[in-house]
Amino acid sequence: MLDMGFLDDIEAIIAKVPAERQTLLFSATMPKAILNIGEKFMTDPTTVKIKAKELTTDLVDQYFVRARDYEKFDIMTRILDVQAPELTIVFGRTKRRVDELSKGLEARGYNAAGIHGDLTQQRRMTILKKFKAGQLDILVATDVAARGLDISGVTHVYNYDIPQDPESYVHRIGRTGRAGHHGTSVTFVTPNEMDYLRVIEKLTKKRMEPLKPPTAKEAFAGQVASALAEIDDLVAKTDDDKYADQAQVLLEKYDAQTLAMALLNQMTKDDASQVPVKITPERPLPRRRNSGKRNGYRGNNKWRKDNRGSRNDWRDKKRGGDRNKKDRSRDRFERRQKGGKRNFTIRTKQD
Template sequence: MSTFSQFQLSSELQQAVSNMGFEEATPIQAKAIPIALTGKDVIGQAQTGTGKTTAFGLPMIEKVDRHDRSIQGIVLAPTRELAIQVAEELNRLGQVKGIRTLPIYGGQEISRQIRALKNKPQLIAATPGRLLDHISRRTIRLNQIQTVVLDEADEMLNMGFIEDIEKILDSIHSEYQTLLFSATMPERIRTLANKFMNDPEIVRVKAKTMTVSNIDQTYIEVREKQKFDVFCSLLDIQSPELAIVFGRTKKRVDELVEGLIKRGYSAEGIHGDLTQKKRDQVIRMFKQQRIDIMVATDVAARGLDISGVSHVYNFDIPQDPESYVHRIGRTGRAGKTGIAVTLVTPRELDHLKTIEQVTRKTIVRKPIPTIEDVVFGNKKATIQQIMNTIDEGDFQAYKKSAENLLEDIDSVTLLSACLKIMTKEPDHTPVVLTEVPPLHVKKKKRFSGGQGRRKDSRNNQKRYDDKPKYGNRKRSNRRRKNG
């Protein structure tokens, strides 16, 4: 297990990572970041949704001089959607340090991008064709580049962009570090790496497949502001014996615990800021079922071995598929069936699909529960509580009072009144949570006409990247020298 605090990042980046709610590094981040921070070239082989943007973003931003307003790093991406999403994440990572990233892509008016470039961003996330257009217009100059990232290189190969990438790399006249990320490593990508990279270190991460089959996995699409009310409704309907709830940040965990207690639930939280003594105390209370709900961050829940967990709730969707597998694996143990529910905002649906693809498991969509569902669930829980009491036989002291009541009231009326008193009514005590930024994942572009992807289609490139023609443009054979 690697945490971001182990990477010896600057205080600004540590704060940015904390603000985004990241504590534990994903496998590709744990392997790639320490190497990239040394300045070495890196080839990272990992699937989409494994945290690659942070893996190359942190080392790139760490090197940027905030006082130098020239472009110091570029990320090349196959689609405009990915370029935009990479820029969004880099802006969050660079916010505390004051590093700005601008997305550059076809389909947007180039004059608008030229105006935006006058604000002097230090980083660019671009599609190859549009970046070449800016280079030819001299609206983007690459003479101060320190880092070049090739994101999803195999996708750029499939879309016929490798020649464009070579032209871009040939046009860079400074010494720079290259970070290449790709799910697969076809021969053409290896050739590109041999030509433009200096003795790269290769890191590989294989996505873990789902190994648990006895977990009922569902998700509910819900707006961020609705999350807590929907979550409380689920608790009332499902009446978990023992539940672990995962939040993305320490602050989120504290707020969830406070909100749950306000609404009458028995809950405690664990996260990295707690002392070991307090953490042990909460885990002991949970194991002894003195509390029903334990709220945790991913890091705090690592290594927990607690039997009898009936439900796992992802209040915040995890940042990568492997974390999802670890989370839900807390239930469904020892041959028992477990239930895992994930709350997903509309902007996170693509991230959920990535988790499904990597884990090769369908996560079933469920509707937002209604008030009627909640009341029914509470009634069901009350009836079960009564039946358990009957089975235990621990009610003899109340028999005389019951007999006296039955002299004047029929049994159905009496039992109905008891059910009304015992049944928990929906609680709408106001609870305000700090909003956690949604996670993003690339949206795949589809070509029209049902023809699938063509490797070197200039028409498709034009449509997706507004690719300019460079018929007589001289190609430089300049290569980066070893520094």
């Protein structure tokens, strides 16, 4: 939120409050940038940490799906069809990713919108208001835009991109499983990002369960089940007297089964592969290096650093004394000026 411009508002508010005051700063994590802000606006602040055995709640079922970047969108839409979440947040790593995901979901019939730092404050507030009111099913957001969101009723969190910072994962899935309600999180991981998944599991002290991507048939079955539930709600809300005459005309023209199939066809979406959506591949995260020592000469950087000087000294002595590179270059230049080519002695068999 501070990256999105709220720091100026904070400074404006603090400028109006009394000099003698008590200031408290709460955050799930305290990175260096936040600590610097605390020191700027506080006098001799004291840090209070609450250590928990687990950073994530047992009320959130945590899964991961291993897939290549170009496969993730189709797999995610099928999972959405099968799990049928009520209120969902999808996290993307970049602003471009958020824009493409939200537009792609809309193209496939999902009620979705995205927020990030490039949107105006009014636009962000409008989208969040719709999401809180249940008028929006899927909110696509970056980590920065989603920080500090207090929205109840979020049932699912989808990490389309695994975060590079493990603490960001804690913030993400913390949007669900609140106030005693159950939640589900699904993280998409490419094969070269499995090391990041293990680091997150080490931080949260909880193992993620692998989730098998659903097939097109399973996704369609999920769509039909959701459509049937929506039809039940529609029937309960329908004014029978208002449409009685029009319904009778339709029944005389079509049989009940044909009308029911037409309604289901209208309320279900096509398979994920039927509507083409282009998601630009993001630059892959750098591979995490093993913290252990590497074997072999190339890994022994300390030996190379300590002995580089002695090796150079030995080379200089072989060349005729303790001279630096500049001296040797000057000698070569002077030889060329005096006699041009260097003299060589050719030995024959008679010699």
